[in-house]
Amino acid sequence: MDTATRLLADLVAIDSVNPDLVPGGAGEGAIARFIAGWLAEAGLEVWLDEVRPGRPNVIARARGSGGGRTLLLNGHIDTVGVAGMAAPHQPAVRDGRLYGRGAYDMKCGVAACMLAVAAAQSRGLRGDILFTGVADEEYAGLGTLDVAAKYRADAALIAEPTEHELVVAHKGFVWLEIETQGAAAHGSIPGAVDAIAQMGAVLTELSALNRQLLAGPAHPLLGSGSLHASLISGGQELSSYPARCVLSIERRSIPGESPAQAEAELAAIVERVAAADPSLRAVVRRGVDRPPMSTPSDAPLPLLLRRHAAEQLGHDVPVTGVPYWTDAASLAAAGIPTVLFGPCGTGAHAAEEWVDLESVRQCAAIYTRVIESFCA
Template identity: 30%
Template structure:
């Protein structure tokens, strides 16, 4: 590694270069926003309308990176959805680092602006779909590497960019995991997802795991006027009919009971008490048609739960099912017709030791360039999941810190504070300079 005075000189030159090229980074962000890269698996969209958008955005990004002397490759597991891998080769003597960003966005919503893919500037904010989540991160990645190139820095270790597809639908098998499995392994990863909600450029080393699942409760259809016979003393009870909504409420209350238990049983030193939850997001019940004059014979809850680092999806899945089945055994109908579970997506927790060398290097870089009154001096839990989890799952330390406001992500009028882009670039350049060394 260079002497400290040399590092200071190089970092000062990098800062000045980032300031000089920030306007070009903003132009790149506008161009990336202009390429619709909606994840074609997003709920409510026609896949055919959006297939290929992620690839087109990555090819645009690749033109900027190839101009910096980066080697370009693509990893395409699903046709029309190509991940971009760009590598700035080092001397081969140091540790490697990846900047990871997902190029896919959520579906557009109706907002103030007629075209979600036309960037609009208002003061220092840039509006457009994907601006904050997370194409501003791509602009910051380019700006960091542009500065290293302009200053003439050659790192000891390789510096990668992994611009991946599928993140918005947890499709890591065709995105980040596919890139790693294709042989593009690294010694650490920096993910510039938006981390500025309420504070400026926070840095995270951990995030909860989550799982999406559905619980279906079966009933027995009958005419609405039979309800008194089905639920009152002296009636025929279940032999007359069973309203699946009634039984679903029973299951819902059992799930709430488990959630309350989790408030005490599921803990982690970096998370507030009660952080891990079981969220009911969708309830649907009917007899095949939406009509009130019937006993609905099916009801389905869709849930999203979160769980702490140190626990696994398999453990949590077993715990939830065992609790609901034990509770259901106390109800005569549910004992004979137990709830049906469908587990359809999961995201592992993220955790890199906050005292590890990589976290400390990244944190020192952020603290050196961001105004200290705006952020927590240490790392904090992430407000949402990211592809950092899939690096950490393979034993690769990772941090998350980037431009953009998480509270504006997935919003109708998504926007980013452009002042955050050069700050993020300075953080990443410093991290690369100090990590990718002998």
């Protein structure tokens, strides 16, 4: 095996299933220690930052001579579960592809970053190179939140697989709940307040709001915001009126839309429904939220990535936005302009997962050239 294939195979062979997703999952400890050892042998300063007990980020720095810009390379080292996979941690190479859990999402990008940092750190650069292999991206993003709180950089590259497309924007999300409150009563009593039935008017208003959002102002790369009803629960048994009904909602946001705005939209719906039905009693609660991300495509890092990617691949790379959320938003919110660019493959979270090995080698070469230009 060449160096890139061997490194990626070694990473895939280490079980790093996120234990918050799968109880009893191995977590990031073993893979963080492997990465730390590999980078230390390559000559970098390396240390582990525990995000939660036994679940560290691995941090590596190649210090420049001074006066240059710092570039942060980032990749998550946890994976989702392995249900339905026969041999998830036995990497297999076939027809130029490497198969196994995490091969695509996203140990391929981690391997490319490690190779690039190792290659570039001896080039006499003025700026620092910082690599962060982070925990918990697949659940709550705690690893990159910890990095954003502790470290500074002039720009950041997240090596998520993007099919060699340059991602400069993605949506955020807000999780909310609406609870309607009735009064528990025997099912034979006519006119009792039915919490589930009262949610019907709320759902109708939510559909109208989503249509309004889809027709409203749009981001040039992301389109409009949106929302959907995700979960609903209520009631005790068939012979009783339900005392409560809880609806869980996900609001996808674009730059310029805030969690407070999303909460206010739902509060306005409750007010309108209550005006039409004075018996309605309802509350709105806001849960987890994460911001959208947008980096100008003419910022220094995107321009360098486009130039070096075109030189390596022989064609211009698309500049795009994606509808899902990533750790890039946590770095951008800390004032670090961030983009995503990574290898090609398929099978994220699926029973068959693979990455194109040549694309990993190409990304390592592109990252190396970007580091040399940015930190020169």
